[in-house]
Amino acid sequence: MAVLLATTVPVHGARAQAAKIPVRVVVVTTFEIGNDEGDQPGEFQHWVEKLPLPQVLPFPGRYRRLRYNPDLHVLGVVTGEGPTRMAATITALGDDPRFDLTHAYFLLAGIGGIDPNTGSVGSAVWAPHVVSGDVGHAIDPREIPADWPNGFTPIQGTRPDPQPMPPANSYWGDNLFTLRPSLVQWAYAQTKNVHLADTPQLAAMRERYGTFPSAGKPPSVALGDTMAAGIFWVGGRMNSWAEGWVHYWTQGKGRFVTTAEEDAGFMEALGFLADAGKVDLNRVLVLRTASNFDMPPTGETPAQLLAAEADEKGFSGFDPSVEAAYTVGSVVVRKLADHWNLYENRVP
Secondary structure, eight states: OHHHHHHHHHHHHHHHTSOOEEOSEEEEEOOOSSOSSSSSOOTTHHHHHHTTOOEEEOOTTSSSOEEEETTTTEEEEEOOSSHHHHHHHHHHHHHOTTEEOTTOEEEEEEEEEEOTTTOOTTOEEEOSEEEESSSSEEOOGGGOOTTOSSSEEOTTOSSSSOSSOOOSEETTEEOEEEOOHHHHHHHHHHHTTOOOOOOHHHHHHHHHTTTOGGGGSOOOEEEOEEEEOSSOOOSHHHHHHHHHHHHHHTTTSOOEEEEESSHHHHHHHHHHHHHTTSSOGGGEEEEEEEEEESSOOTTOOHHHHHHHTOSGGGSTTHHHHHHHHHHHHHHHHHHHHHTHHHHSSSOO
16 A cells, blocks of 8 residues: 555656646636627627637636637636626636646726716726725615715715725725736737727717717727726716715726726635735736716616616627727737747736
8 A cells, every 4th residue: 555655646746747738818708698709799709719719628617618829828718797707717717727827917808888977988998996886885875865975985984985094905895906007007008009990880879978078089098997896887876976986995096987897806816816826916907898888978867778778789889899808908918928038027
């Protein structure tokens, strides 16, 4: 028995030390409508077909199989929608023994809503901050005190904007995630002049928002913070809350531009993996492209906007937004992967 153990343990040890699949960039998307290829594109399909990501890798028990480009060493993952699916999938990926992710860059490239006070549908926005809209207290709108701007307070507070501001990151939860500023600025600089597709449908949508100057501009690449919440909220009052919530938690340094579901879960999972030494939080980017406005134009109600855009494929800018996520995101992915000798050990 002792001889058997002596001969088998080193063999298993050698297998455990087998060469890992190298990964330079992980492209993270949240959903795909049908197949990975050849039908109506969701967030993932353009990456699979155009980058491309030709190799299929099993991912048992997870939302979808992985895709991989063995020449660029780019890995693609679909997490499933919502913060819990995102966090669970990213954690599973980080713990997967097949991959070495210690030097990998992570790009979350997904669609979302946009504040018409700050941008237009079809645009692509790099996020310096991710703010969570899920950690706090909420009062039913019918019972909000008359002197409150809305019914939301920090979970550590009893008013919407208590001062001094409580810690943004505590055992109560995490309200704020700040991405590496120099990397975000670098990604923006690489892509700010990228031409984004415009369509007659987008132009018609912009005309409806004539009282919002920023909403009337053609799609462009911008910088702006994203607020992540598990509930798809809609309307002018909710938009005002999001603007104030981002302003509060970033202490006036941030600006709310895009809405999202998954981004806080994404950052939370990566934070735990970074603490375990499995990923580098300095190598994380969040790109949201605008598939719809988060509030109706003047004269329409939130319920009317919700009815008009009741599912993903009904979003006014769905096709341009999924295309923009690839068009803009792939510039950065290729730059990192093609110049790995520069970026493997030095974050741009």
